[in-house]
Each structure stands twice: as C-alpha cells, then as structure tokens.
Amino acid sequence: MINLTINGKSHSVDVEPDTPLLWVIRDTIGMTGTKYGCGIAQCGSCTVHIDGAATRSCGMTVGDAAGKKITTIEGLADNGVLTKVQQAWVEHDVPQCGYCQSGMIMAVSALLKEKPKPTDADINEAITNICRCGTFQQVRLAIHAAAKA
Amino acid sequence: MNHMPKLSRRTFVVGTATAGLSLGFNVPFLTSTSAQGAPEINAWVVIKPDDTVVIRIARSEMGQGTLTGLAQMVAEELECDWSKVTTEYPTPGQSVARKNPWGDFGTGGSRGIRTSHDYVRKGGAAARMMLVGAAAAEWKVPVSECSAANSVITHKPSGRTTTYGKVAAAAAQIEAPADVPLKDPKDWKLIGKSVKRLDTVDKTTGKMMYGIDVKLPGMLHATIKACPVFGGKVKSFDAAKVEKMKGVKKVVQVGSNAVAVVADSWWHAKTALDALPIVWDTGENAKVTSASISKWLKEGFDAEQAFVSNKVGDVKAGLASAAKTVVAEYAYPYQNHACMEPLNATAVYTADKCEVWAGTQHGQAAFAAALEASGLPASKVEFYKVMLGGGFGRRGRTDYVTQAVLIAKQMPGTPIKLLWSREEDMGQGTYHPVTECRLTGGLDDKGNLTSLHVRLSGQSILTALRPEALVNGMDPATFAGLAPTGEAAIGYGVPNLLVDHSMRNPHVPPGFWRGVNVNQNAIYLESFMDELAKTAGVDPLEFRRRLMAKYPKHLGVLNAVANGIGWDKPAPAGVFRGIAQHMGYGSYVAAAAEVSVDGNKVKIHRIVAATDPGYAVNPGQIERQISGSFVYGLSALFNGECTVKDGAIEQTNFDSYDSIRISQMPKVECIVMPSGGFWGGVGEPTICVAPPAVLNAITAATGKRYRSIPLKNHGLTLV
Numbered sequence: 058m059i060n061l062t063i064n065g066k067s068h069s070v071d072v073e074p075d076t077p078l079l080w081v082i083r084d085t086i087g088m089t090g091t092k093y094g095c096g097i098a099q100c101g102s103c104t105v106h107i108d109g110a111a112t113r114s115c116g117m118t119v120g121d122a123a124g125k126k127i128t129t130i131e132g133l134a135d136n137g138v139l140t141k142v143q144q145a146w147v148e149h150d151v152p153q154c155g156y157c158q159s160g161m162i163m164a165v166s167a168l169l170k171e172k173p174k175p176t177d178a179d180i181n182e183a184i185t186n187i188c189r190c191g192t193f194q195q196v197r198l199a200i201h202a203a204a205k206a
Numbered sequence: 207m208n209h210m211p212k213l214s215r216r217t218f219v220v221g222t223a224t225a226g227l228s229l230g231f232n233v234p235f236l237t238s239t240s241a242q243g244a245p246e247i248n249a250w251v252v253i254k255p256d257d258t259v260v261i262r263i264a265r266s267e268m269g270q271g272t273l274t275g276l277a278q279m280v281a282e283e284l285e286c287d288w289s290k291v292t293t294e295y296p297t298p299g300q301s302v303a304r305k306n307p308w309g310d311f312g313t314g315g316s317r318g319i320r321t322s323h324d325y326v327r328k329g330g331a332a333a334r335m336m337l338v339g340a341a342a343a344e345w346k347v348p349v350s351e352c353s354a355a356n357s358v359i360t361h362k363p364s365g366r367t368t369t370y371g372k373v374a375a376a377a378a379q380i381e382a383p384a385d386v387p388l389k390d391p392k393d394w395k396l397i398g399k400s401v402k403r404l405d406t407v408d409k410t411t412g413k414m415m416y417g418i419d420v421k422l423p424g425m426l427h428a429t430i431k432a433c434p435v436f437g438g439k440v441k442s443f444d445a446a447k448v449e450k451m452k453g454v455k456k457v458v459q460v461g462s463n464a465v466a467v468v469a470d471s472w473w474h475a476k477t478a479l480d481a482l483p484i485v486w487d488t489g490e491n492a493k494v495t496s497a498s499i500s501k502w503l504k505e506g507f508d509a510e511q512a513f514v515s516n517k518v519g520d521v522k523a524g525l526a527s528a529a530k531t532v533v534a535e536y537a538y539p540y541q542n543h544a545c546m547e548p549l550n551a552t553a554v555y556t557a558d559k560c561e562v563w564a565g566t567q568h569g570q571a572a573f574a575a576a577l578e579a580s581g582l583p584a585s586k587v588e589f590y591k592v593m594l595g596g597g598f599g600r601r602g603r604t605d606y607v608t609q610a611v612l613i614a615k616q617m618p619g620t621p622i623k624l625l626w627s628r629e630e631d632m633g634q635g636t637y638h639p640v641t642e643c644r645l646t647g648g649l650d651d652k653g654n655l656t657s658l659h660v661r662l663s664g665q666s667i668l669t670a671l672r673p674e675a676l677v678n679g680m681d682p683a684t685f686a687g688l689a690p691t692g693e694a695a696i697g698y699g700v701p702n703l704l705v706d707h708s709m710r711n712p713h714v715p716p717g718f719w720r721g722v723n724v725n726q727n728a729i730y731l732e733s734f735m736d737e738l739a740k741t742a743g744v745d746p747l748e749f750r751r752r753l754m755a756k757y758p759k760h761l762g763v764l765n766a767v768a769n770g771i772g773w774d775k776p777a778p779a780g781v782f783r784g785i786a787q788h789m790g791y792g793s794y795v796a797a798a799a800e801v802s803v804d805g806n807k808v809k810i811h812r813i814v815a816a817t818d819p820g821y822a823v824n825p826g827q828i829e830r831q832i833s834g835s836f837v838y839g840l841s842a843l844f845n846g847e848c849t850v851k852d853g854a855i856e857q858t859n860f861d862s863y864d865s866i867r868i869s870q871m872p873k874v875e876c877i878v879m880p881s882g883g884f885w886g887g888v889g890e891p892t893i894c895v896a897p898p899a900v901l902n903a904i905t906a907a908t909g910k911r912y913r914s915i916p917l918k919n920h921g922l923t924l925v
C-alpha cells in the first residue's frame with residue numbers, strides 16, 4: 058500500500074511503486090481531470106502540483122509521490138469558487154477542445170505563485186505545454202489578466 | 207462500487223438519476239443539461255418549466271466552437287434568453303429511430319454551420335411560432351397580436367406576458383408550422399455577436415468528460431497495437447508470455463491486423479502489450495520508404511495521364527512564347543493529426559445490446575461502425591457522443607470505434623475502455639496526404655503572368671475514403687484553391703492556365719487533416735507567385751493584384767492584410783514581410799507575416815490574417831479558430847513530418863513530432879470581414895495562408911527559397 062495525499066485527502070493505493078503517478082490518479086483513484094497526452098513528459102497535459110511545484114505526473118512514479126502534497130486540477134477551486142486563473146480562463150474564453158487546459162492551468166497556477174507578475178519572457182520560459190488547438194494567444198492574455206486580478 | 211446494475215440504457219438512466227456519481231460512474235449522456243422528461247417543442251428545442259432552453263446539436267464539438275455557434279443560430283430565431291441556453295447531443299440511435307430529424311451529424315470540412323444554417327434556424331423559428339401560438343391560444347387572442355423576445359411572450363394590446371417555460375407543455379402539443387419564415391440577416395441580434403462559449407467552465411475545473419474519462423462499473427482497460435506496416439496482418443503472438451503479468455485479463459486479436467491486451471488498469475495493459483511478442487506479416491509494403499514515395503511522385507511531373515481540373519487557353523503554346531519562364535518543384539510531407547487526446551472508445555457488448563461511448567466527428571458513421579462490428583441491428587446498438595479532445599479530421603474515422611467493439615465482443619458483458627497510446631496514435635494515423643508539385647510560369651516582356659501550369663503529383667484522399675465522390679476517377683478535392691469555380695476557387699486570372707493531377711496513391715492511409723488540400727496548394731501557388739514576382743521584378747502584392755481584377759473577394763482579403771501589416775510602409779529594421787491569399791471551404795482568406803531570421807533561427811513577430819466567410823456567426827470564436835489553426839499550421843511548417851521507413855511511420859511521439867509552444871507563438875491580428883450573401887467555413891480555411899506568408903517572408907529575409915517542408919529539414923528553427 059502506498060499513501061498519497063491528493064487535494065488534502067489521503068488515499069492508500071495498492072499498486073506497484075513504479076507505476077506513473079498519472080495512471081494512479083486517473084485509473085486507481087478515478088480523478089480524470091488530469092490528462093494523458095504523451096506519457097513521456099513532453100506535452101504537459103498531466104501536470105499536477107507536487108509540494109506546490111508543477112510536475113508532469115506521467116514522468117513521476119507513484120512511489121516517489123508518496124508522502125508529498127499532491128494537487129490536481131480538481132483541487133484548485135475552493136468549494137466551487139474558481140481561482141483567479143480559472144476565472145481568467147473563463148473570462149477570456151481560453152479553452153477550445155479543453156483537453157490540454159487542466160495541465161495548462163496547473164502550470165500557470167504554479168508560475169503565478171512563484172512570479173505573481175510574470176513577463177512575457179517568464180511565460181515563454183515556464184509554460185511549455187502543448188496545445189494542439191492552439192490557444193496560446195488567449196492563454197497569454199489570460200495569464201496577464203489573472204496576474205492583475 | 208460493488209453495486210453493478212445491468213448495462214442496458216434504461217437501467218443506466220434510472221440508476222444514475224437516482225444514485226448518480228456515488229456509484230462512481232461518469233455517464234456522459236446524462237448531464238445537468240439533459241432534457242430528459244421536459245417538453246420537447248421540436249427536435250431542436252426543449253424548454254424546461256424553469257425556462258431553461260435545451261438546444262440539440264447534431265454536430266460535434268471538438269474545440270472549434272460549433273456547439274456555441276449552432277446554438278446561437280437556433281436561439282436567434284427562437285428569441286430565447288441566451289443566458290438560459292444549454293445544449294445536448296441527440297444520439298445517432300435516436301436519429302435512426304426518429305427518421306433523422308437532425309440531418310447530418312458529420313463534423314468535418316468546416317461544414318458545421320455552413321451546411322445546416324437554414325434548417326437549424328428554421329428549427330428555432332418553428333419552436334418560437336409554436337410557443338407563441340400556445341400563449342395566444344391560452345389567452346384566446348390572435349397570434350398576430352403576440353410577440354416573443356428573451357423567452358417572454360407578450361400580448362401587445364393587453365400587456366399580458368408569460369414565459370416559454372410556462373407554455374412549453376402546451377406548445378409541444380401544437381402541430382409544427384409548415385411555413386417557417388426566417389429573419390432578414392440585418393435583423394439578427396445574436397448571430398454575429400461574440401458571445402462566450404457555452405462549454406468553458408467545466409474545461410477549467412477538470413470536470414469536462416472526454417472519451418478517455420468514461421467510467422463504467424466493472425470496466426476493464428485495453429490498449430492495442432496494429433501492424434505498423436499499413437496493410438499488414440498479425441501472423442502470430444505469444445499471449446502466454448504476458449498473460450501472467452500483473453492485472454492482465456486477456457490478450458485478444460482484433461480484426462486481422464491488431465492485438466490488444468485487456469487489463470485491470472491501462473498501465474498494466476500497456477506494460478503487457480509492450481512485452482508481448484507479435485509477429486507481423488508485413489507484405490510488400492515493408493519495402494516502401496519516404497525516398498521511394500518521393501521518387502514515384504516526381505515521376506508524376508512528366509506523366510502523360512493527368513486529371514485536369516482547371517484549363518484556360520493553351521498553356522503549352524503560352525509557355526513556348528513567353529518572354530521568361532520560371533520552373534519550380536515543391537513537396538509536402540505526411541503529417542499526423544496528433545489530437546491532444548489519444549484515440550479511444552468504450553464499449554460494452556452482450557448478445558442483445560451494444561453500447562459505445564466515444565468522441566467522434568461523425569456520430570452516424572461511428573454508430574454504423576458499431577453496428578457492423580457488433581453484428582447487432584440498429585435497435586440494439588447505441589452510440590453516445592462525448593467531448594472530443596481535438597479532432598482535426600482524425601476523429602471522422604471510426605477505426606478505434608470498431609476496435610473497441612471487437613474487443614468488447616470477446617468479453618461479453620464487461621465494459622472495455624480501449625485507449626491508444628500516443629505511440630499507436632502516431633503510427634496508425636490517417637495522414638495528411640503526400641503530394642509534390644511542379645509549377646511552370648511564363649511572363650511576357652512587361653512582367654505579366656501569361657501562362658501557368660500547376661502539375662500536382664500525389665495522393666488522393668477521396669480515392670481512399672470516399673471513392674463515390676470521384677468524378678471519372680478524378681479527385682476534385684485535390685485541387686482545393688486551384689479549381690475554376692466553387693467553394694475553393696483560384697483567385698487569379700491567367701490567360702493560359704492548366705492545373706492537373708497525376709494521381710499516385712502510396713500505401714500510407716491518407717485522411718482529412720485540418721485544412722486538407724488547401725494546405726499544400728496554398729504553399730505551392732503562393733510561394734510560386736512570389737518566385738514569379740521576383741523574376742518579373744514586381745512587388746509581390748502588386749504582382750498578385752494585377753491578376754485579380756475579376757476576383758474581388760479574393761482581392762478584398764488580400765488588401766485587408768496588406769493594409770493591416772502596413773505593406774506600403776517599410777517594415778521595422780531587420781524585419782521582413784510575406785503575403786499570401788487563398789480560398790477554401792467557401793471562405794476567402796489571406797495572411798501577411800513579419801519575420802526576422804538570425805542564422806538558423808526564425809522569429810515570427812506578427813501575422814495579420816483576414817477571412818471573409820460571408821456571414822460571421824461569432825467573430826470572437828472565429829478569431830480563436832484563426833490563431834489556433836496557425837499553431838497547428840506553423841507546427842506543421844516547421845516540424846511536422848511523418849517519414850516512412852520499411853513501410854511504417856518513423857515518428858512515435860511529440861519528441862519526434864514536435865508541436866510549437868507558447869514561446870514560438872506569433873502575435874496574430876485577425877480581420878473578420880463578412881461580406882454577406884454566402885456561408886463559408888471558419889474552422890479550417892485560414893490555416894493555409896500562414897505557412898506561405900511566412901515562407902515568403904523568410905525568402906524576403908534570406909534570399910533563399912524553401913520548397914519543401916518541414917523547415918527543420920533545412921536547419922531552420924522557430925523561436
């Protein structure tokens with residue numbers, strides 16, 4: 058049994074310790090907001106926070122995540138109240154298909170915690186998620202809007 | 207979680223309505239917007255007693271905003287309160303049972319709105335007439351004295367009012383009107399407005415359910431490997447080697463060409479499949495390489511037989527008498543769609559029921575695939591559409607639906623979620639077809655283009671996917687943007703013109719890939735226009751304009767981007783410009799780009815893009831389609847190539863098939879300029895003008911002309 062703390066709740070899971078965290082979150086625990094896009098830490102769809110840091114959960118084993126504070130997209134909104142980032146996303150109509158957006162929002166939320174007023178250069182460096190629909194123009198606008206909110 | 211109701215749809219509805227998510231289901235067809243039980247005014251409109259308006263949408267939402275746009279069309283005529291609008295998908299099974307009241311479910315070719323605008327607006331108008339009629343009947347007043355706005359019906363003489371929710375039940379009993387007049391476009395209030403999308407909030411909280419998120423009680427997970435060489439088959443596989451691995455439930459052959467592992471989790475299935483020894487019968491196709499394909503295509507440049515799409519004057523004579531001739535050869539590679547959500551479908555099969563959940567661009571085709579694979583009659587099959595994590599044409603195919611049903615059939619009663627790995631998705635695509643092109647142009651002594659021969663050589667999508675659409679063997683879609691007339695007509699008048707196609711179909715399966723044939727044709731023609739302009743010593747914009755006197759709409763978007771970029775003023779120091787125009791899907795599109803090149807690094811500073819789609823239902827969403835499609839198109843221009851080795855695709859994942867990131871995103875300025883009177887598409891056409899505009903700008907910057915893509919093969923990187 059491995060103990061995980063996700064969005065403040067603890068879960069014990071009976072899986073091999075080398076299972077990628079992504080699949081434990083999705084299939085074992087059943088929280089599907091965190092997405093699979095590549096499985097090789099390239100696309101960022103699976104981004105979660107590990108002790109506050111944006112982390113691609115397909116590239117981390119569940120064994121390594123044990124005992125750490127894990128936050129998924131489901132853990133952002135507090136009792137249905139959207140975070141500033143989520144609100145900016147709604148305000149600027151960012152998502153198209155939306156599939157990459159959980160990961161995008163997690164990456165952006167971590168960035169804003171570290172740099173509350175990021176420059177375009179900061180954004181370029183920190184946000185390396187793939188979005189095949191191509192929402193980047195709105196993503197950038199919404200990041201700046203969230204920083205101002 | 208132990209509770210496991212039987213999986214007929216009825217049980218599902220009842221079970222979930224009462225127990226809901228406490229059972230751990232994610233059941234896509236039952237959402238908070240479900241119209242279950244509320245009065246249906248007609249096939250398109252359901253009104254709940256609390257005035258909620260449920261608008262039914264037959265086309266699929268995959269990010270392009272059609273759900274919102276189509277709802278706007280219905281709501282415009284319905285005169286309902288937009289803030290109370292929700293949507294739902296009818297199922298293809300309901301469509302069959304009700305004799306197809308929703309028309310085509312197919313969502314491709316940028317057709318969502320442009321081919322259904324008439325009947326969806328009529329659906330809204332008819333519902334409004336019935337609601338007003340019900341109110342008038344209740345008040346015992348003439349209908350002509352009543353009007354509707356914002357879901358409120360008013361009897362003008364008396365000032366009495368009621369709401370749609372209050373009269374919906376009565377309206378549902380009224381006979382549908384035979385004559386349904388539509389508003390004059392000048393009276394539209396909602397069409398043409400940049401309202402926000404209806405499906406955003408759930409996409410920011412992780413709640414939105416995609417195919418990959420479907421959960422059913424007792425569900426197992428599957429993943430699959432098909433023969434990497436297209437057309438090959440499974441010879442044998444050694445199931446015993448993996449059957450004892452953790453979580454593995456079954457190893458099954460799927461059709462003639464694939465093997466799947468079913469396990470208690472996807473990770474277990476994937477781990478076992480990776481370890482499974484499979485022997486393939488690859489056949490002759492294993493000899494094919496990108497080089498052998500290219501050689502074959504180049505032979506097409508001089509082939510005698512070619513399908514002729516567009517012929518004006520006498521190109522041969524015109525070229526022979528030209529003062530100057532220019533010849534250039536271009537090439538466009540295979541590209542994978544790489545939808546962000548890898549392909550997947552969930553199926554449960556018993557001898558009297560087969561149910562399937564998946565994201566699809568074509569509900570009816572997916573339903574038909576489920577029928578065929580299950581072998582059951584339509585009354586025993588149902589297909590539930592869920593949100594697509596991208597489609598771009600790939601989810602118009604139904605191979606993954608068939609596979610899921612074929613696996614489920616081998617484990618009756620057990621729901622199976624089949625999810626492809628990204629590697630499978632990369633290697634089993636239906637690829638942007640490969641073509642090459644030789645262009646020969648003749649200029650007179652004043653530098654005017656008098657003759658042009660465009661010889662396309664390469665793959666036809668329709669031959670592979672819709673042979674019934676061929677015209678005497680010719681694939682008319684191949685000529686997108688080069689045709690004499692129609693929804694993808696060329697925008698240049700050339701006295702001697704010949705556009706023809708030597709069709710050559712390699713074994714790699716082609717598919718519709720966002721923009722489809724306008725992608726390569728715009729690169730070929732618009733790059734070559736710049737080559738001709740250079741030889742003629744004429745400014746590229748001016749050179750084009752001289753040929754466009756008879757093409758005012760093409761010229762309109764071209765002029766708009768020229769103005770937008772400031773073509774008549776010098777570019778900032780070190781910055782160079784390129785321009786391009788084209789037509790596709792009934793819309794006129796153009797782009798102008800500003801780039802700078804530092805060694806092998808290309809920076810795109812801005813792209814001004816214009817589209818004239820006739821009518822613009824939601825300009826804000828059109829702008830998002832334009833800038834979004836540029837990410838797709840520029841990824842392809844710089845990085846996107848699927849190469850063939852030993853008959854199979856070499857790329858496996860985003861590390862070898864890269865997609866551009868936010869740091870590489872140019873500023874995109876959109877000019878949405880609907881001129882009225884026609885309906886063009888918006889999801890695809892504009893994608894094709896960004897690459898040639900950028901290519902022309904790169905040439906302006908470097909003096910070098912790049913005639914094949916992706917540009918990474920020329921050592922260029924987008925920064």
Ligand code: FES
Pocket residue numbers: 092093094095096097098099100101102103104113114115116
């Ligand atoms: S799925 Fe983890 S980065 Fe792509």
Ligand code: FES
Pocket residue numbers: 152153154155156157158187188189190191192269546595596
């Ligand atoms: S919104 Fe579709 S992949 Fe980003």
